[in-house]
Amino acid sequence: MNREEILKTLDKYNLNKDECIILSGASLVAQGITKNTNDIDIATTTNFYNSLNWQKKIGALGKEIKFIDNLEISNNLYEPEKVVNINGYKFANLDFVLEVKEMLFRLKDKNIIKNLRNQLYNKSLLNFLGTGDMSNYKLKNTSAYIKFDKTMLLIDCGMTTYHELLKKDLLNNLDEIYIAITHTHPDHVGSLTALILYLHFGTNVKINVIVNKSFYEQENHLKNLLKSQGANENYYNFIDISEINSFFKINSKRINHCPELDSYAYEIIVDDETTYYYLGDNNDIEFYQNTLLKLRKNDYIFTDISNKKSNVHLNLYEIQKCTPLDKRSQIYLMHFNEEDTIVLANELGFMVAAEE
Ligand SMILES: [Zn+2]
Ligand SMILES: [Zn+2]
Numbered sequence: 153m154n155r156e157e158i159l160k161t162l163d164k165y166n167l168n169k170d171e172c173i174i175l176s177g178a179s180l181v182a183q184g185i186t187k188n189t190n191d192i193d194i195a196t197t198t199n200f201y202n203s204l205n206w207q208k209k210i211g212a213l214g215k216e217i218k219f220i221d222n223l224e225i226s227n228n229l230y231e232p233e234k235v236v237n238i239n240g241y242k243f244a245n246l247d248f249v250l251e252v253k254e255m256l257f258r259l260k261d262k263n264i265i266k267n268l269r270n271q272l273y274n275k276s277l278l279n280f281l282g283t284g285d286m287s288n289y290k291l292k293n294t295s296a297y298i299k300f301d302k303t304m305l306l307i308d309c310g311m312t313t314y315h316e317l318l319k320k321d322l323l324n325n326l327d328e329i330y331i332a333i334t335h336t337h338p339d340h341v342g343s344l345t346a347l348i349l350y351l352h353f354g355t356n357v358k359i360n361v362i363v364n365k366s367f368y369e370q371e372n373h374l375k376n377l378l379k380s381q382g383a384n385e386n387y388y389n390f391i392d393i394s395e396i397n398s399f400f401k402i403n404s405k406r407i408n409h410c411p412e413l414d415s416y417a418y419e420i421i422v423d424d425e426t427t428y429y430y431l432g433d434n435n436d437i438e439f440y441q442n443t444l445l446k447l448r449k450n451d452y453i454f455t456d457i458s459n460k461k462s463n464v465h466l467n468l469y470e471i472q473k474c475t476p477l478d479k480r481s482q483i484y485l486m487h488f489n490e491e492d493t494i495v496l497a498n499e500l501g502f503m504v505a506a507e508e
Pocket of ligand 2: 335
């Protein structure tokens, strides 16, 4: 059914316009988000529901609903303050549609959930330059950035990252770059020095390497790494997270990954309502669970994942166990070892980080 057919059907069954709210698919069509729907789901008051002589069955929420042709009506989900008016009918607004779709969580709705989230919340979701692990040359090393005006925040700069930045022409037209490093495995810092040398000698971009001064060894490790590869301290600035004055705010926390290295997770605060929790490489299920508890409806978690048993990476089945279905559209998985993990992650309803 397209928009006209929906409105015609509603008129045909003489629904009480004050006491009915058109939900989900039909509401998206009416608001021009999608083109077609197979049926019309309606929420209504108990009064109007009881007055209908339609057939009964059990609906998606496990409760009784009534139906006729391709109309289904229930007295659940009647929330008259979450609507928009179209042709005299009340349609669930986009926030409400998303809320219901996330509650019901059907895999076929995954893309529309993602689109709705993009329309409603994502002012500047992270862009990925790669989503693979150290060996996945097809997906390239996991690294992400956000750009606002002439400032870029780059997270990690693995072996493939510098070339991707050049290939995508992202270093032109920059005034300032902030670089946050999760840890010093080569797939996270492998081309950091190359990037700094290029920016220092070839451009006027101000280079800030983000550190947290309360983790005293972080600055030293990075300084020594860069120095050993020919990038002196006067080629770039270390900036403490507390001193950043830019389009984002950022905090860092220690996270468990491997015994050889210190690893850090970042909380990137985009605005009052949106925080991206970038966990990077980790095997820290407790950290993941605690982050999950903090997650507001506009927040996102980005974490590495493996579908194998691993001492250094989070396991897909372990996070499946502790992640409620209605939260999975806010969890982006990355750092893939193989294609199979992506297929499985999708099947389980998680979001999969992908290069633009
Ligand atoms: Zn890695
Ligand atoms: Zn690592």
